[in-house]
Amino acid sequence: MAGISLMKNKLEAYKCYANEALHFKLVRHESDLEDDRTTFHPDMTHQLFGDQESIFGYKDLEIQLYYSAAKLTTYLHIKYFDKVSPKRFEGVSADDVIKILAKEMPPGYYTNLDNFVAALPKDANFKPFGDLLHSYTVYKDGKDRKFEIYKISIDCPGFRDYHERLQTFLLFFVDAASFIDVDDDKWSFYLVFEKYRDNGNRMYAIVGYMTVYNYYAYPEKVRPRVSQVLIMPPFQRQGHGAQLLQTFYNECYKRNDILDITVEDPSENFQRLRDFVDAKNCSKLESFQPRHLHNGFSDEMMKEAQEKLKLSRKQARRVYEILRFKVTDPSNIKQYRKYRLDIKKRLNLPFQKNGRDFQKLQRALHPDELNATLSCMSIEQRHCYLEKAFEEHVEMCRHVIERLAESVD
Numbered sequence: 001m002a003g004i005s006l007m008k009n010k011l012e013a014y015k016c017y018a019n020e021a022l023h024f025k026l027v028r029h030e031s032d033l034e035d036d037r038t039t040f041h042p043d044m045t046h047q048l049f050g051d052q053e054s055i056f057g058y059k060d061l062e063i064q065l066y067y068s069a070a071k072l073t074t075y076l077h078i079k080y081f082d083k084v085s086p087k088r089f090e091g092v093s094a095d096d097v098i099k100i101l102a103k104e105m106p107p108g109y110y111t112n113l114d115n116f117v118a119a120l121p122k123d124a125n126f127k128p129f130g131d132l133l134h135s136y137t138v139y140k141d142g143k144d145r146k147f148e149i150y151k152i153s154i155d156c157p158g159f160r161d162y163h164e165r166l167q168t169f170l171l172f173f174v175d176a177a178s179f180i181d182v183d184d185d186k187w188s189f190y191l192v193f194e195k196y197r198d199n200g201n202r203m204y205a206i207v208g209y210m211t212v213y214n215y216y217a218y219p220e221k222v223r224p225r226v227s228q229v230l231i232m233p234p235f236q237r238q239g240h241g242a243q244l245l246q247t248f249y250n251e252c253y254k255r256n257d258i259l260d261i262t263v264e265d266p267s268e269n270f271q272r273l274r275d276f277v278d279a280k281n282c283s284k285l286e287s288f289q290p291r292h293l294h295n296g297f298s299d300e301m302m303k304e305a306q307e308k309l310k311l312s313r314k315q316a317r318r319v320y321e322i323l324r325f326k327v328t329d330p331s332n333i334k335q336y337r338k339y340r341l342d343i344k345k346r347l348n349l350p351f352q353k354n355g356r357d358f359q360k361l362q363r364a365l366h367p368d369e370l371n372a373t374l375s376c377m378s379i380e381q382r383h384c385y386l387e388k389a390f391e392e393h394v395e396m397c398r399h400v401i402e403r404l405a406e407s408v409d
């Protein structure tokens, strides 16, 4: 018995947290390889290393997954202080980390650092694919840095292979992400690059990207769905996500065939970004002017938000609630009470037996399941739920309004 637990303890020391072990870099210069400031770690690794996000069999494991900043030429290597071997550990062997990662990587990555370094100068030949839609600057590290957003279709020569390398990042940063079938011509791609000069050369470095699937909407419309969005960690929280989304929107506004825009399973961070961009745009519409906001969400608002900004009904209503909160005076008891009641009424809809949400629930569940779902919440619990949901709603509104106040234009 003592022997088993001794062995267990010994093996425990060879377990490591995959999110810390994995080191990413977007390499511009050879010197970046030795510079810890250019390293970033994944947000998640459960798709590769299981729910525990752990790797077994190594001490001080470091997985180096480096990409050249423009072409995304890739280098994969692992180093460690010690590794479990069946001979020393009674038949137990270490996880085959390289094999697990290699399954997700397109072929052609380097495993030899000298070869990777020798390939870095080729980044100077890189030019972004597709059509330039938008340029902007961001003031960072004491200077104005230039950025460009391109729209690309999969037929663009060389892009298919490039996208294969780019999408590997999704596994580590977008929850439940899966690789898309690029042969389906309904996909559009939007890529952000930083444009800079280095030794007299015009250089580009990847910043992030977004994929959009153009669904058909009866009878002759298109309903684009934002599917995957990723701004690389070194560029997050600098406004690139908002620039990317707005650039895509600007393209949609011009098109009469677009019914509205939807988003596939938005993460909390992305929903916040979307709320900010949509609220900023809606606040410029006539029907969303403060004098109209206290009287409820109107058909005019819905129509204007859909026709001019291509917002779905649900998102237009959400933005309405945010903008109404902005003009609601919390010290005006009557006004604030009216706001709270309106929001709670909406939050209560799923519990109303003739409501659409209830009908959806009714269709989805067996009668026994439906009864169980409804009866498991007493009136008191429901009030408690509504109060909590209202507080969360207020928190969400405040956050968006703060960003609106900070944003220029």
Ligand SMILES: CC(=O)SCCNC(=O)CCNC(=O)[C@H](O)C(C)(C)COP(=O)(O)OP(=O)(O)OC[C@H]1O[C@@H](n2cnc3c(N)ncnc32)[C@H](O)[C@@H]1OP(=O)(O)O
Pocket: 173, 174, 175, 226, 227, 228, 229, 230, 231, 232, 235, 236, 237, 238, 239, 240, 241, 242, 243, 263, 264, 265, 266, 267, 269, 270, 272, 273, 399, 403
């Ligand atoms: C449909 C889907 O794909 S859902 C999945 C979305 N993708 C992910 O979650 C992957 C990982 N995350 C990301 O890729 C990115 O963080 C995104 C896409 C969610 C957001 O992109 P970003 O470029 O970081 O967005 P942006 O910079 O415009 O805004 C993000 C935050 O930075 C803040 N910010 C923007 N500029 C600045 C600045 N100059 N200084 C400080 N903060 C700033 C914003 O206020 C915002 O704050 P909040 O999140 O607290 O509201």
